[in-house]
Amino acid sequence: MMHCGVPGHTSRSGRCTAMNCTDTVEDPQLQRCSGCLANVYCSKECQRSHWKADHRENCKILRVGLKTSVCRDIRQSLPLICLIESTHWVRHGEKLGKLIDEARQRWPQDRDRLAVEMDMRIFPPAFSVHPLDHYSEIFSHSCWTRVIGALQHEQRRSQSNVLTVVKFENGNTLHTLFSPRVGLKWTCNWPPPELEHKLRGEASLWRA
Numbered sequence: 001m002m003h004c005g006v007p008g009h010t011s012r013s014g015r016c017t018a019m020n021c022t023d024t025v026e027d028p029q030l031q032r033c034s035g036c037l038a039n040v041y042c043s044k045e046c047q048r049s050h051w052k053a054d055h056r057e058n059c060k061i062l063r064v065g066l067k068t069s070v071c072r073d074i075r076q077s078l079p080l081i082c083l084i085e086s087t088h089w090v091r092h093g094e095k096l097g098k099l100i101d102e103a104r105q106r107w108p109q110d111r112d113r114l115a116v117e118m119d120m121r122i123f124p125p126a127f128s129v130h131p132l133d134h135y136s137e138i139f140s141h142s143c144w145t146r147v148i149g150a151l152q153h154e155q156r157r158s159q160s161n162v163l164t165v166v167k168f169e170n171g172n173t174l175h176t177l178f179s180p181r182v183g184l185k186w187t188c189n190w191p192p193p194e195l196e197h198k199l200r201g202e203a204s205l206w207r208a
Helices: 044-065 072-091 093-106 144-157 180-188 193-204
Strands: 114-119 126-131 162-170 173-178
Touching (some): 044 173, 044 180, 072 093, 072 173, 072 180, 072 193, 093 114, 093 126, 173 180
Parallel strands (some): 114 162
Antiparallel strands (some): 162 173
């Protein structure tokens, strides 16, 4: 697991995302992973060591599930999207739980392969639950199965086996992201526990 701060930053300097390195990257644009475009490094040596350590797999999560290589606006907005997703789980937990129960009755064969869809193109967002295979054409990529398997594994560690699909528009383009909350927690260890705890406390005060 990485130890970086907010992923996808575009400042002129930042912290190297290689494990056990605290050096500053003076120009992230010159030291950025060419796959996910979200991680930056202080040197080629750090980039190679991090690739061998765990970024080989994490890069696919960021690239395929979170679309970091598609749009700079997505990379910049991922932390915000992650926090909004987490807030909705807290505020609408009871409603989402009922939708999940209904989906498990409707698709018993997929009861452990479900995704909660949060359509943020409208306000308040629309919620629905579908089997994961409902999104296989959207994420038509050779590593689809491995990415979903990896995200599910991480979700089970948090004692939940339901992922989130977030839909939003950037201009006239529809973007569909798979569990930013789980993906960032796994690949970047973000948000930190203290921020997550604070967010849950504040969101619970406004529970719908």
